[in-house]
Amino acid sequence: MSETIRIxxxxxxxxxxxxxxxxxxxxxxxxxxxxxxxCMGQGVCGSCRCLVRKAGERSxxxxxxxxxxxxxxxxxxxxxxxxxxxxxxYRPQDLRDGWQALxxxxxxxxxxxxxxxCSGCDRACPRHIPVQQGIALANxxxxxxxxxxxxxxxxxxxxxxxxxxxxxxxxxxxxxxxxQAIQNLRPGDLLRRLEQQARGExxxxxxxxxxxxxx
Amino acid sequence: xTSAIPYLQALSNLHAxxxxxxxxxxxxxxxxxxxxxxxxxxxxxxLLQIGPxxxxxxxxxxxxxxxxxALIDGFDLAGAEQRSTEVLxxxxxxxxxAAALTAARSGAEVILASKLRLGDSNTVMAEGGIQAAxxxxxSPQQHFDDAMRGGHQAANAQLLAQMASDAPGVIRWLIExxxxxxxxxxxxxxxxxxxxQAGGCSQPRILCYRDYTGLEMMRVLRETVELEPAxxxxxxxxxxxxxSHEDGSCAGAVLYDLEYQRFIVVSARQTILATGGCGRxxxxxxxxxxxxGATADGLVLAYRIGAGLRDMDAFQYHPTGVAWPQxxxxxxxxxxxRSGGALLVNGLGERFVEELAPRDVVTAAILRECAAGRGIxxxxxxxxxxxxxxxxxxxxxxxxxxxxxxxxxxxxxxxEPMLIYPTLHYQNGGVIIDGNGxxxxxxxxxxGEITGGIHGRNRLMGNALLxxxxxxxxxxxxxxRLAQAARxxxxxxxxxxxxxxxxxxxxxLALAGLDSSQQAPLLYPGDARLKLQRPTGPxx
Numbered sequence: 001m002s003e004t005i006r007i008x009x010x011x012x013x014x015x016x017x018x019x020x021x022x023x024x025x026x027x028x029x030x031x032x033x034x035x036x037x038x039c040m041g042q043g044v045c046g047s048c049r050c051l052v053r054k055a056g057e058r059s060x061x062x063x064x065x066x067x068x069x070x071x072x073x074x075x076x077x078x079x080x081x082x083x084x085x086x087x088x089x090y091r092p093q094d095l096r097d098g099w100q101a102l103x104x105x106x107x108x109x110x111x112x113x114x115x116x117x118c119s120g121c122d123r124a125c126p127r128h129i130p131v132q133q134g135i136a137l138a139n140x141x142x143x144x145x146x147x148x149x150x151x152x153x154x155x156x157x158x159x160x161x162x163x164x165x166x167x168x169x170x171x172x173x174x175x176x177x178x179x180q181a182i183q184n185l186r187p188g189d190l191l192r193r194l195e196q197q198a199r200g201e202x203x204x205x206x207x208x209x210x211x212x213x214x215x
Numbered sequence: 216x217t218s219a220i221p222y223l224q225a226l227s228n229l230h231a232x233x234x235x236x237x238x239x240x241x242x243x244x245x246x247x248x249x250x251x252x253x254x255x256x257x258x259x260x261x262l263l264q265i266g267p268x269x270x271x272x273x274x275x276x277x278x279x280x281x282x283x284x285a286l287i288d289g290f291d292l293a294g295a296e297q298r299s300t301e302v303l304x305x306x307x308x309x310x311x312x313a314a315a316l317t318a319a320r321s322g323a324e325v326i327l328a329s330k331l332r333l334g335d336s337n338t339v340m341a342e343g344g345i346q347a348a349x350x351x352x353x354s355p356q357q358h359f360d361d362a363m364r365g366g367h368q369a370a371n372a373q374l375l376a377q378m379a380s381d382a383p384g385v386i387r388w389l390i391e392x393x394x395x396x397x398x399x400x401x402x403x404x405x406x407x408x409x410x411x412q413a414g415g416c417s418q419p420r421i422l423c424y425r426d427y428t429g430l431e432m433m434r435v436l437r438e439t440v441e442l443e444p445a446x447x448x449x450x451x452x453x454x455x456x457x458x459s460h461e462d463g464s465c466a467g468a469v470l471y472d473l474e475y476q477r478f479i480v481v482s483a484r485q486t487i488l489a490t491g492g493c494g495r496x497x498x499x500x501x502x503x504x505x506x507x508g509a510t511a512d513g514l515v516l517a518y519r520i521g522a523g524l525r526d527m528d529a530f531q532y533h534p535t536g537v538a539w540p541q542x543x544x545x546x547x548x549x550x551x552x553r554s555g556g557a558l559l560v561n562g563l564g565e566r567f568v569e570e571l572a573p574r575d576v577v578t579a580a581i582l583r584e585c586a587a588g589r590g591i592x593x594x595x596x597x598x599x600x601x602x603x604x605x606x607x608x609x610x611x612x613x614x615x616x617x618x619x620x621x622x623x624x625x626x627x628x629x630x631e632p633m634l635i636y637p638t639l640h641y642q643n644g645g646v647i648i649d650g651n652g653x654x655x656x657x658x659x660x661x662x663g664e665i666t667g668g669i670h671g672r673n674r675l676m677g678n679a680l681l682x683x684x685x686x687x688x689x690x691x692x693x694x695x696r697l698a699q700a701a702r703x704x705x706x707x708x709x710x711x712x713x714x715x716x717x718x719x720x721x722x723x724l725a726l727a728g729l730d731s732s733q734q735a736p737l738l739y740p741g742d743a744r745l746k747l748q749r750p751t752g753p754x755x
Contacts, residue, residue, distance in 0.1 A: 020542050032739040034473050035451060037507045038335040041546055043619065044430045045339050045506075047331065067623065069542075081332055083450065089442050092392050152427075152615065155334075155434050174438055178393025185390045186405030189349040193383045204359045204380060206372035 007074040022065035022076050023048050036078040041066045046156025049126070050078045062124045062158045079161070088171060095179040102141055109172050112139055114165040121159035121169050127152050131159045131169045138172060147176035217585065219592035220562030222634070228564030229600060229632060235560050238567040242583075244576050251579040251586065253499045253532055253637075254672075260528040265723040266518050267655065273527035276496050280511055281518050281527075283733035284724060285717045286455045286747065287469060287478070292714070294750060295469065295478035299708045300326040300447070301698035302691070303467055303481050305454045305513065306489030308336025309429075309680065310663025312436040313687030314487045314652075314694070319445035321695035326481060327446050328470050330453035330490075330508050330738065334437040337491055337506045337664070338683060341429025342549035342616050344411060344421035345684075346677035347382035355379040357417055362678055365415040365573045366643075366671020369526065374669045374686075377650055378678070381685035386422065388688070394435045396422050411554045413676035415573035421677045426551045426616040432680065452479065453738050454512060455747070457486065457520045457659070458712035465520060465658035466712025476748040482709045484701045485658055485694035488513040489687060492642035492664040495740035502545025503639040504536055512736035513665045517646045520716045522654035522661070526644025529672040534559075534577040536638025538598030540624055545638045550574070550676045552603060552617055560600040560632065561589040567599075575673045578637040585636070593634050600632035641679060643670050652690030658697075662690040 005016045009026050016025040021041065027033060038047035048065035055073025065076065090108045106113070112135055121131035130149055137146035150173025160168045196202050220228070229235070242250070249255055261275045265282055273281065302318040304311050307329025315327040327333065348358040358379040363370055390396070397409040410419035424431040440446055451473040458466040458480070467483035490513030494505025503509070518524060535548040553559070553570040559577070561567050561584045568580035581599055584590055590597045603610070603617070610628060611618040621628040645667035652660040663683040670678060701709075724731045738745055 019540070024542060027741065030743055032741070032743040032745040033507075034739060034745060035331070038331060039340050040507055041543055041623075042340050042616075043623075044427060044616075045335055047335055081450070083441075083448060087442065089444075091442070092439060095393070153434070154430065155437070171438070174393075174434060177395065178435060178438070181390055181393045181395045184406065185396070187349070187396075187408045188404035189351070189408060190347075190383060190386055190390075191405070192351075193349050194387060197380070197383060202355050202380070204356050204376040206359070206376050208356065208360065 005070050005072040007070050007072070007076060009076045010078060016070040018070070020070055022050065022052070022068050022070055022074070025070055026065065035080070036065070039066065043067045044154050046154045048078070049156045049158055050076050052076050062126060064126045064156070086166060088168065090175065092178065092182060095182045098183040101143055101179060105138065105143070105175070108175065109167065111165050111167045112172060115139070115167060116165060118164065120162035120164065124158040124162040126156060126158065127154060129153060134173055135167060135169055138176060143176050144180060147173065147180050150174065150177060217590070218588040219585065219590040219597050222591055222593035225562040225591040225600065228562065229560055229602065232564050235558060235564055235566045238565045247579045247583065248575060251583045252575055253501065253582070254529055256499060259499060264729065265727045267521055267523040268518070268525070271524065271527065274498050274530070276498055277493060277511060277527060279733065280515050280735040280737060282724070282729050283515070283735040284721060284731045285519070285714070286734050286736070287714070289714060291478050291749065292469065292480055295480045296472070297480050297482070298326065299482040300324055301483065301702065301709070302485050302487065302694045303328065303483035304487045304489060305468060306491060306663070307331065307333040308489060308491055308663065308683065309338035309433060309436060310683035310687040311489035312440050313684045314489055314662050314691035315440055315446050316436070316443060317688045317691030318695040319443050321692055323445070323695035323698050325446045326449060326483070327440065328449040328452045328454060328481070330451070330512070332450045333440060333448055334433050335506065335508060336433070337509060338429050338680070339433040340504070340506060340547070341680055342426045342547060343413070343551050344423030344428045344677045345386070345680040346413065346420050346675070347386045347422055347681065348379065348420055349383060349408065350410060350418065350420070353418055353420055355382065358382065358420060361416045362670065362675055365675040366673050368671065370671035371668035373650055374648070378669055378682055378685045382681055385681060385684045385688070389432065389435070389684070392435050392439050394432055395424050397424055411551060412571060413554060414550060414571040414577065415675050421554070423551065426549050426614045429680065454490070454516065455736070456714060456717065457516045458482070458714065459520055459716040460710065460712050461715065463521060463656065463716065465656050466710065471747055480711070482711045484698040484709045485660065487652070487660045487662060487690050487694055488517055488665055489661070489663045490514070490665050494639050498530055498639055501532060501637065501639040502536055504533055504545055504547035505639065507740065510737040510740050512738060513661070514645060515736045517654060517659065517661060517665070519720050520659065521656045522659060523647045524645065525647050525667040526672055529643040530639060531574060531641035531643055531674055532578045532637040533640035534574055534581055534637055535601055535635040537620070537624065537633070538636035539593045539596040539634040541594070541596060543620070543624060544596070546620060547638065547640070548601060548617060548620065548633065548635060551614060552601060552606065555614065556605040558602040558605065560602050562591040562599070563589055573673055573675065581637055591634060596634060598634040598636035601635045602632045603628040604630065604632070641674055643667070643672055643674055650689070651693035652686050653693060660690040660694055662686040
C-alpha cells in the first residue's frame with residue numbers, strides 16, 4: 001500500500017497514505033492541531049466534522065474526518081464550532097411532569113412546528129438518523145418514538161447547522177430522551193438501596209479482610 | 216521482532232476447535248504481572264528528583280514533563296485579559312462538568328475552561344459502563360472489597376469507600392439529569408436495570424447504556440452545563456499555568472485563548488483541575504485508546520505548584536485494543552465484549568487466560584503469548600484473537616459500538632475474530648486528594664483521572680465513570696462551600712495572584728541540574744508544538 005494520494009484540506013494540498021483517514025492525514029502536518037479533533041477514530045465526539053467533496057463530484061457531503069478514508073482528489077473543509085447565541089433554555093427539573101410534555105415542548109422549542117421538510121438535516125447526519133422524521137413525530141405528539149430515533153446521536157450539531165428554521169433538531173432529540181428518563185426511570189433496586197443508605201445501613205467497613213487469594 | 220503465527224494459519228487453528236481449550240497456567244498471577252506487565256519493564260520507572268514527591272517512582276516520559284519549565288513568564292501576565300470568578304473548573308470531561316454543575320447548584324459562579332470543547336474527553340469515549348452495587352445480594356462493601364483487591368490493596372481506603380457509597384446517589388443524579396440505562400425489563404419495577412459482569416468483580420454490577428455509556432452520559436452532562444446560567448464556558452482555552460498567592464495557595468490560572476491568541480488571567484477563589492490522564496504520551500510506546508487531549512497537563516501544573524503525587528508508575532493497559540487494521544490501532548474494544556462471552560485465543564487456537572480476570576492480569580497474559588511466539592501476525596501487526604462469535608445475533612442492538620468498529624475494520628464479528636493487542640488506557644495514579652478532592656495546596660482541588668489513590672494500582676471496569684462523578688460532585692460542592700466562606704469574609708473580588716511558585720520551581724530545577732529548556736504542559740500530543748503568540752517589539 002505505497003500508493004500516494006493527494007487531497008486538499010482547508011485549501012492546502014497534502015499527500016496522504018492510502019487507507020488512512022482524513023484526520024490522520026491532517027495530523028501529519030507541521031502545526032499542532034487545536035480544533036476539530038477529539039476521539040481519534042471512535043466516531044463518538046463529533047469534533048472532526050467537515051465537508052467533503054470527492055473528485056469529479058459537484059456536491060459536498062458532511063462527514064466525520066476520523067471515519068472517512070482518503071481518496072485521491074478529495075477536497076476537505078473543516079467546520080468550526082462556536083458557542084451559539086441562540087439556545088433553548090430549560091432545566092431538567094422542569095421536565096418531571098409528563099402531563100405537561102406537549103405544551104412544554106412547544107414552549108421550549110417553538111420552531112419545531114415550522115419544519116419545511118427540506119431534509120437538510122437528514123442529509124447532514126453522519127449517523128444516518130432520520131432526523132426530519134423525528135421532528136415530525138415530535139410535532140404529532142409521538143414523543144417516545146421521536147426520542148428513540150436519536151438514540152445514536154453524537155451531538156455533532158450538523159443538523160442544527162443545516163436547519164433553515166433554527167429548530168436545532170439534535171437538541172430536540174436530546175430533550176425528548178432526557179424527559180423520558182426523568183419521568184419514567186425509577187428502578188426498584190436503586191430506590192431500595194438509597195432508602196437503606198438513608199437509614200444508615202450499608203456502611204463500609206474499610207478494615208474488613210478482603211484479601212481473597214490472588215493466585 | 217518475535218516470531219508470530221501467520222493470520223490465515225491462526226484462523227484455521229481457531230476453526231479447528233469448536234471449544235478452544237484453556238492452556239494450563241504455569242505462572243501465578245503475581246509472577247505473570249512481574250514478568251510481562253508493561254509497568255514492570257526495566258525502563259518503565261525512574262525516581263522524581265524535585266518537587267513534593269521527589270524520591271517517588273514515576274514513568275520516565277512523565278517525569279520529564281513533571282520536571283520541566285513553565286510555558287510563560289511574568290511578562291505574559293501583564294498584557295493579559297483579566298477575569299475573575301468564585302470557582303474555576305479546568306477540564307471539559309465528565310469530572311469537570313460534574314464539578315461545575317455541582318458548584319453552580321451550590322450557589323457559586325463558575326467558569327469552566329476547556330482545551331478543546333466541553334465534552335471532548337475520554338468520558339465521551341467510555342463504553343463499558345459504571346459500577347453501582349444495587350442488587351439485593353450485592354452491597355457497597357462488596358464493591359469496595361472487589362476494587363481494593365483489584366487495585367492490589369494499594370487504594371486509599373477512605374476514598375474508595377466514599378466512591379462505593381456514593382454510587383447509588385450518583386446513578387440517581389444521572390437519571391434526574393435525564394440519562395438512560397439499559398433495562399432488563401422496562402415494564403417491571405420502575406424499569407429493571409441490567410447488570411453486566413466486569414473483570415475482577417464478585418458479581419455483575421455494571422450499569423450501562425448499550426456500549427456507549429460515556430456518550431449517553433456526556434451528552435446529558437454537556438447539555439445541562441450549557442443551559443446553566445451560572446456557568447461561563449470558555450472553549451479552546453487551554454490552561455498554561457496556575458497562579459499562586461504569596462502564602463503558596465492557588466489563586467486561579469492563566470489560560471491561552473486560541474480564538475484571540477492571547478492570555479487570560481482568571482483569578483478564582485477555588486480552582487478545580489479535572490484535566491484527565493496521559494494516554495497520548497504513549498508510555499512504553501504502546502498505542503492508546505485515549506482522547507487527543509490526554510497529555511497530563513493538569514498533572515504537570517498541580518505538581519509545579521506543590522501538590523503531591525502517588526502511583527505515577529502504575530498505568531492501565533486495556534487488554535483489548537484494535538491491532539489490525541493499522542489505522543485504527545489502539546482503538547478500544549470494550550470489556551463489555553468479554554463480559555458478554557467473547558474469548559481470547561492465541562495463534563494455536565488455545566485460550567490462555569480467564570477473560571474476566573482483572574485487566575492487568577489479562578494484559579500481561581496477552582503480552583506473554585505474543586512474547587512466546589504464540590501471537591498472530593496480520594500485515595505486520597501482532598496480537599491475539601478476540602473471538603466474538605459467541606456474542607449472538609443481537610450484537611448490533613446490544614453492542615452497537617462494537618458492531619460499528621468491526622464494520623470499520625471490515626470484519627463481521629458474528630463470523631470472524633478481531634485481532635487485538637493491549638492499549639494504554641488509564642492513569643491509575645495521580646494527585647493526592649482528600650475526601651473532598653482537596654490537594655495539599657489550599658485553593659486547589661482535583662477530580663477524575665488526574666487524581667490518585669482511589670483505584671490503587673489497577674482500576675476495575677466501570678469505576679472510572681463512577682470516580683469522575685462521585686469526586687467531581689464532591690470537589691464542586693467543596694469548592695463552592697469554601698468560595699462562599701471567603702465571600703462572607705470579604706465581598707471584594709478574589710485577589711490577583713502571580714507565578715512566584717514558578718520562580719521557586721526554576722530554582723529547584725537549577726539546583727538539581729535539570730534541563731530548564733524543556734517546557735510543559737504539552738497541551739497537544741505529537742511533535743508539533745503550539746506557538747504562543749506574544750506582542751512583538753521590545754519589552755520595555
